[in-house]
Amino acid sequence: MATQQIPDKPDQHDDHGCKDCNELDNATQVNINLHRKVLCEVLYDSKGQVAKAETKFNGENDLYKDKRCLFIKTEDNYQRYRNFEITAGTELVQTNETLKANMGQMKDWNKSLNATLSTLFGKIKDAKGKFSDLKDAAYKLNNSYNEQCNSVQRKVITGKSSENCDDPQQAPEPCRDAATEIDQLVCMPKGLYEDAVSILKASSDVIGVQIFSNIDTLDLLHKDLAEKSSGFEKHISDVMKTRKSDLDKLQEELVTSVKSITKAAIDRNSQRANFEGYYDTTEFLCCPPCSCIPTGEENPDKDCDDACVPRLKECEKQICDICDDVKKTFCCTTEDSTPGQTVEANYSKKS
Numbered sequence: 001m002a003t004q005q006i007p008d009k010p011d012q013h014d015d016h017g018c019k020d021c022n023e024l025d026n027a028t029q030v031n032i033n034l035h036r037k038v039l040c041e042v043l044y045d046s047k048g049q050v051a052k053a054e055t056k057f058n059g060e061n062d063l064y065k066d067k068r069c070l071f072i073k074t075e076d077n078y079q080r081y082r083n084f085e086i087t088a089g090t091e092l093v094q095t096n097e098t099l100k101a102n103m104g105q106m107k108d109w110n111k112s113l114n115a116t117l118s119t120l121f122g123k124i125k126d127a128k129g130k131f132s133d134l135k136d137a138a139y140k141l142n143n144s145y146n147e148q149c150n151s152v153q154r155k156v157i158t159g160k161s162s163e164n165c166d167d168p169q170q171a172p173e174p175c176r177d178a179a180t181e182i183d184q185l186v187c188m189p190k191g192l193y194e195d196a197v198s199i200l201k202a203s204s205d206v207i208g209v210q211i212f213s214n215i216d217t218l219d220l221l222h223k224d225l226a227e228k229s230s231g232f233e234k235h236i237s238d239v240m241k242t243r244k245s246d247l248d249k250l251q252e253e254l255v256t257s258v259k260s261i262t263k264a265a266i267d268r269n270s271q272r273a274n275f276e277g278y279y280d281t282t283e284f285l286c287c288p289p290c291s292c293i294p295t296g297e298e299n300p301d302k303d304c305d306d307a308c309v310p311r312l313k314e315c316e317k318q319i320c321d322i323c324d325d326v327k328k329t330f331c332c333t334t335e336d337s338t339p340g341q342t343v344e345a346n347y348s349k350k351s
Helices: 027-146 148-158 178-212 215-284 313-330 339-350
Strands: none
Touching: 027 178, 027 215
């Protein structure tokens, strides 16, 4: 708000022009002085009103600056929480929603995997039992194969005896590879059984790993994360709403302050204008000159040389000039059909 200073009068005194001239003692001047005295009292009161209005304006201006500063800082704080809630808060909520859907799918996969591993483990365990039976059968075959009572049958089939004899025989053609095949039937079940044991152990370890890395544990962690994330987002949202409420309240107070300072500025300027008017009036009433009344050159103290001559024609003309200036300001003089023509026509009728 721009401040308006009262211009200093070149001949201004403490009495504001009430005693700054040599007053005449004629009846007219005495009568004028009586009215002038009343205006002087109004002038002094007007000066006080100006000081009061200026003080009120200065106070309203300081209050406006404080409210404006508080509003700007509150707005900045609100924007920080609002922007954080829009970006990080929204991302956090959306991430938890996505994780919740993923966790549900992973739990289903985990149950399916657990069932599959359990079924596979049972089948591997059954297979291990079968390989154990096969190993026992191979053990019995080996005992029978090396049994001395069966050396004749062995020799007939393979051409070799269980004893180290120097009379090896040629095995029949159909049984030419019988010894090798019997050795395979004896040794292979042992290897297959050991492999079955390894597979069973590995399957058990896989089940252990699957149980150890159970998704249900992650589900609990996710629920805890979702709960804390929701609490954090709620805190940011609540603070944002509080700052928004504070901002709206401060905005209302700032608008009220702007109205007050505007009214104070107008009141101050109005009081200053009144003061200027009273000052000029009291100054004029001290031996007022009438420029529209001609004065005699030989005797300037008199209004005119011949009192029989009309003196106020020029004053009448100057007043009419003022009327013309008013009409030029508020009325249109063109021939176009404009709203101003109606105003001018009405004004002419009243004149």
